[in-house]
Amino acid sequence: MNPAVKSFYRVYRPQNFDAVGGQEFVTKTLANQIATNKIGHAYLFCGTRGTGKTTVAKIFARAVNCEHFHDGKVCGQCAWCKSPNQNMDIFEIDAASNNGVDAVRDLVDSVKYPPVVGRYKVYIIDEVHMFSGSAFNALLKTLEEPPAHVIFILATTEPHKLLPTVQSRCLRFNFQNVALPDIIKVVQGVFKKEKLTADDAALTAIAKEGRGSVRDALSFADTVAAYCAGEPITVAKINQIVGGVDATVFARLVQQITAHDAAGVRKTVADIFAVATGADRLLTGVLDAIKDAYVTTPTPQLANTLKLFANLEPTLKYATDPHGYFETAALVACGAN
Ligand SMILES: [Zn+2]
Structure with a gap:
């Protein structure tokens, strides 16, 4: 495989809660809610970019629909887990590019139809603070009384831009900047699977480039892996890329x-x-x-x-x-x- 043509972040996006680095409080609470059937109908995921908000939202959307979710993991065996049509019940909307009232009206309109494959339709709205005022107003009523089969997950890097009425309708989870040792672990795991050699100093240097974001660290790891082209990854080579000084x-x-x-x-x-x-x-x-x-x-x-x-x-x-x-x-x- 040529490391230059794929992205580690996409290929190794965690599929289960326990594989998400550095957000234990969030992932444990969500897993417990599913296990005890105390699921909310509107969630607000806040945190800086690359901290795993969308990843966790996607895991939650699959987990909540699994018929035998157990021990923080989907079963992989039930009709839902085996269905190739999960995307008929999971919707991802980027509010940055669909910020007008029409996009929200379409969404609100589709909410009333029952799920196709699973028990819940999950709407993941990324960068929700980008919605226009009228778009928010169109969403508010549905957010207040969503049908029982609907779950909203609103993700944002800027929660202070949301109306208090939106915030108060959601269960809020704050995603932390990921700690350096957790990012190192993720990068190390990816390199192991890719059979790439990197010493501890190189792993630390790559993780530091993420500055709290797993996504940024893995994007940088993409660049480093491509540059080293199968040779062992060292700090000296990383310095050549970033203009770093030994x-x-x-x-x-x-x-x-x-x-x-x-x-x-x-x-x-x-x-x-x-x-x-x-x-x-x-x-x-x-x-x-x-x-x-x-x-x-x-x-x-x-x-x-x-x-x-x-x-x-x-x-x-x-x-x-x-x-x-x-x-x-x-x-x-x-x-x-
Ligand atoms: Zn399942």
């Missing part, structure tokens, strides 16, 4: 600062800017190196250096000459005692 280069810079070696500092800063892209990655790299040095030998100079670079963040983000600012901070630190 940790040893930052460690060298900190050593030169400590040794008051101004010429060395200038040279290393030039090396860093020859490859570096992105102020945040640059600062994280240098701050990590200073922190590592401080832990081994805490000195006032290192404490000052840490402050100097930490204060540089807002400047570096918008500076037209980040190299100049970065070099000045390094030289000031170099001259300090």
Whole structure:
């Protein structure tokens, strides 16, 4: 298989609640509701992009229709689980591209017809905050008294944009940004299935690029896998993709600062800017190196250096000459005692 032509996120989208990374509270509560038959008719899934809202909505839609849902999993054997026509009862609407009142009127109209295959018709509305005011008004009454065979799952990255009347009609679940170890686990699982080799440092570097989103981490993993083309995945190769600087280069810079070696500092800063892209990655790299040095030998100079670079963040983000600012901070630190 050519890793460049498929997306890990789509291929390995979790099919059961327990396979969803980092949202245990949400998935356990939903599984319990199905198991105890205490299902709501309108849910609101809130959280930043790539945290699994749509994935969990799809799992819930299948789980709630399974005749023998057990232990957090669908049975895989019942008429529903075996049906090729599940999409006749599960509807996914993207409010960003269908935000007008007509789309909602069609939806409201279809709600009254019973499900075709399963027990429930599930309407998943992505980015629901994009609905126009009149579209929301058209939805409100149905949301208030949906037919017994209908479940709405409204997903949004911006819940504050929803009318209180909409919020109050829904059971709300907040999806958390996914913690780094959970993202690492997901990436590791995908690489294992793909028979790709990556060391721990590389896995961590890929997971960090997700910044709390499994989807973003896996999209980046797609790029890395394509770039490495079957060769072992390493931090050095990842750095080539993202314009990252190897940790040893930052460690060298900190050593030169400590040794008051101004010429060395200038040279290393030039090396860093020859490859570096992105102020945040640059600062994280240098701050990590200073922190590592401080832990081994805490000195006032290192404490000052840490402050100097930490204060540089807002400047570096918008500076037209980040190299100049970065070099000045390094030289000031170099001259300090
Ligand atoms: Zn089933």
